[in-house]
Amino acid sequence: MSIGDLVRALPKCELHVHIEGTLEPDLMFSLAERNGMSLPFQTVDEARAAYRFTDLQSFLDIYYRGASVLQTAEDFYELMTAYLDRAAADGVRHAEIFFDPQTHTGRGIGFKLFMDGFRDAIADAGRRTGISADLIMCFLRHLSGEEALATLADAEAHLEGVVAVGLDSSETGNPPELFEEAYARARSLGLRAVAHAGEEGPPGYVWSALEVLGAERIDHGVRSLEDEVLVSRLVEERVPLTVCPLSNLALRVVDTLEDHPLPTMMERGLLVSVNSDDPAYFGGYVGDNYRRIHESLGVDEAGLVALARNSILSSFLAESRKNDLIDELARSERDQGELA
Numbered sequence: 001m002s003i004g005d006l007v008r009a010l011p012k013c014e015l016h017v018h019i020e021g022t023l024e025p026d027l028m029f030s031l032a033e034r035n036g037m038s039l040p041f042q043t044v045d046e047a048r049a050a051y052r053f054t055d056l057q058s059f060l061d062i063y064y065r066g067a068s069v070l071q072t073a074e075d076f077y078e079l080m081t082a083y084l085d086r087a088a089a090d091g092v093r094h095a096e097i098f099f100d101p102q103t104h105t106g107r108g109i110g111f112k113l114f115m116d117g118f119r120d121a122i123a124d125a126g127r128r129t130g131i132s133a134d135l136i137m138c139f140l141r142h143l144s145g146e147e148a149l150a151t152l153a154d155a156e157a158h159l160e161g162v163v164a165v166g167l168d169s170s171e172t173g174n175p176p177e178l179f180e181e182a183y184a185r186a187r188s189l190g191l192r193a194v195a196h197a198g199e200e201g202p203p204g205y206v207w208s209a210l211e212v213l214g215a216e217r218i219d220h221g222v223r224s225l226e227d228e229v230l231v232s233r234l235v236e237e238r239v240p241l242t243v244c245p246l247s248n249l250a251l252r253v254v255d256t257l258e259d260h261p262l263p264t265m266m267e268r269g270l271l272v273s274v275n276s277d278d279p280a281y282f283g284g285y286v287g288d289n290y291r292r293i294h295e296s297l298g299v300d301e302a303g304l305v306a307l308a309r310n311s312i313l314s315s316f317l318a319e320s321r322k323n324d325l326i327d328e329l330a331r332s333e334r335d336q337g338e339l340a
């Protein structure tokens with residue numbers, strides 16, 4: 001069995017993917033045309049050539065510009081459908097998907113419009129492929145804590161299908177503490193809490209995501225390794241870290257994939273999963289991330305199975321569904337053993 005077949009056969013969850021980061025250039029062009037908008041690129045190839053980033057901010061500037069072509073509920077439906085079909089083909093059984101409401105409300109597009117598009121696409125994809133998905137509403141950390149609170153107030157009538165809040169965008173200089181009130185309010189509404197921390201920002205931001213925001217899962221968290229006390233805490237409390245190797249390579253968090261700390265994180269006993277982040281911009285969906293860590297980091301078959309298992313355990317699924325997926329993973333391991 002090829003590594004591609006093996007990866008596809010592993011039942012897995014994807015826990016760190018921004019829906020706006022799944023906007024492939026061809027869909028971006030067709031939506032721009034349909035909506036009578038211009039883009040800073042003339043062709044799909046020109047767009048792809050512009051996807052060479054020096055850091056997180058250089059990516060975010062292009063990513064927010066790209067998202068502006070999303071105008072109608074149908075656009076959001078097509079975006080979500082395209083992602084879910086790709087994810088299902090990669091063996092993803094369940095996805096917890098970030099969306100950035102302020103990127104859209106800031107352009108005058110209301111919650112109902114994009115939530116209708118997302119929810120219809122999730123329901124239809126579930127019927128078509130069996131995949132399930134929940135949404136994670138992110139606050140943009142380059143905007144203020146007050147704006148996050150106002151966004152949450154706007155969201156309150158539209159929270160069906162939203163399992164958690166998250167924190168994304170420009171990390172350096174925008175610490176978690178600024179969003180303490182918004183997170184407290186979200187948790188009081190019954191939402192779970194995750195946060196991007198330790199991607200470009202220091203380990204101190206991981207501490208404050210845990211202690212100030214009450215984050216139950218850390219997105220990226222690769223810089224946690226710089227703080228031994230933090231690593232011990234994350235291991236002891238089994239705090240999941242959603243790691244995105246191809247993203248870290250594209251945004252120069254690491255110089256080469258061979259330098260990625262994922263194997264060290266696994267050896268240290270951290271509950272890490274592998275995810276795609278913004279696959280249309282970083283050159284690979286979740287299956288590509290599994291394949292590339294096998295090729296470049298030597299993560300063997302047992303390691304890939306362990307990562308798929310971690311992704312299930314790290315999700316916000318009910319225990320009964322987690323157990324079903326763990327059983328399915330064990331069956332797929334047995335089938336592969338028989339084929340080998």
Ligand code: ADE
Pocket residue numbers: 018021056168169170171196199247277278
């Ligand atoms: N928004 C989309 N992708 C992101 C990332 N990798 N880090 C922070 N914010 C993001």
Ligand code: ZN
Pocket residue numbers: 016018168196219277
């Ligand atoms: Zn992210």
